Amino acid sequence: MGFKSFAFGIISRIILICAMVYIGMYFFIKEQSIVQATLFSVIVIFQVINLISYGNTTNRKITRFLESIRYSDFSSSFTKDSKLGSSFKEMNVSFNEVIEAFKKTRAEKEENMLFLQIMIQHINTGILSFDSEGKIGVINGAAKQLLQIHQFKDIGDLGKLSVDLLNSVLQLKPEGSFSMKINSDLHLNVQSAAFKKEGTSWTLLSFQNIKSELQKNELQAWQNLTKVLRHEIMNSMTPIASLANSLGTILEEDVVEEEDALKLNKESYLDLSEGLETISKRSAGLVDFVNAYRDYTNIPVPILAKFRAKALFEKLYVLLKEDLANANIKLSCTVNPAELEIMADWELIQMILINLIKNAKEAMEKAENRNIMLIAGIDSHSSPYIQVIDHGEGIVPEALERIFVPFYTTKKSGSGIGLAISRQIMNLHKGNLEVVSEPNVKTVFMLKFG
DSSP, rough: OOHHHHHHHHHHHHHHHHHHHHHHHHHHHHOOOOOHHHHHEEEHHHHHHHHHHHHHHHHHHHHHHHHHTTTTTOOOOOOOSTTTTTHHOOOOOOOOHHHHHHHHHHHHHHHHHHHHHHHHSSSSSSSEEETTOOBBBEEOOOHHHOOHHHHHHBBGGGGOOHHHOOOHHHHHOOOOOEEEETTTTTTEEEEEEEEEEEEEEEEEEEEEEHHHHHHHHHHHHHHHHHHHHHHHHHHHHHHHHHHHHHHHHHHHHHEEEEEEEEOOOHHHHHHHHHHHHHHHHHHHHHHHHHHHHHHHOOOOOOOOOOEHHHHHHHHHHHHHHHHHHHHHHHEEEEESSSTOOEEHHHHHHHEEEEEHHHHHHHHHHTSSSSSEEEEEOOOTOOOOEEEEEOSSSSSOHHHTTTTSTTTSSSSHHHHSSSHHHHHHHHHHTTTTTEEEEETTTTTEEHHHHH
């Protein structure tokens, strides 16, 4: 409304100038009156000056308003009335309302920022941000307490705590994570996120000391392992002890001493022979169990090298083609993107996949869909993965939590260390081995690489 009044003011002044020019020309041409013509000319000049002043006053108001917005100077105010008249009243009121709205928005933003800063300072997770040049932006109390670095101004100062930690942080991709043991009291889990602020790229890191959690998980793992070891050893030792006692009874009751010789009837001899054979088999089983445990605890350190997933799949296809064909099972392989490369130990990853494919083959003994799929791709975090998918009998929910426990098995002839070793190998690759299963529908094992 104020701008409409302003337009009316401009038009009325232009009309008045035109009228004065017309009247002046009339007196000069018709009346031959130079004095009157000169008077009207002076009036026209003053009107032009008034028009310019009128327009510039509005421009100055608009400029002052825009500069207040630009520089966030909301202390400016515009009077409701003006020397130019009431036509500017509504425009001034509108300017003041906009200024007040911006002032309120900035106040809310500052309150939210203050709340965020207080929250960041009070959470137990260490928070640190740095820009593309390494300059530290935000660092909370938890991060200072964890890292114990004085005068932390640049991300390079992280090297004072651990050079390996600094290198891992600099190589960390957005949305990535890793864990690293710094010393006996500090085992850090680090996660990364990326954002932009005022056109500058920033990295946000979170730090957590997971030592106590690892100790808790380690204790639980040892308890589970102890239960399995006790179960397996007792399964072997109980019949051995019982048989040894029975054989001792046979020797005491059925052996007959005659002159210089000891005699044993045929039936007792056969019982004794059968008992000794059983003890031998159970002892051999116990030795195999100990060897399996040794294999589990002596996994070699991965030798990392880049290789194409497609080449790995082709090698597996050649190795397993005949065995799968004999079971009437088809192995299909998909790699997307086709040139996908994985940084890992070829031999160890191949061993995992062979184990998973053989497990899938055994699970598909009665399946109608006799197709095992190998799929390699990249997840939403730009990390490579490999999936082994089958449509066999699957894994019941109760067993899903236990199949990675050493020596736990759902198979009659299984040792129970294949999946445990496979997961441990993936952990050594800073990745993981996960499983999702819907019994009698589909089972998916996924190798996720860090």
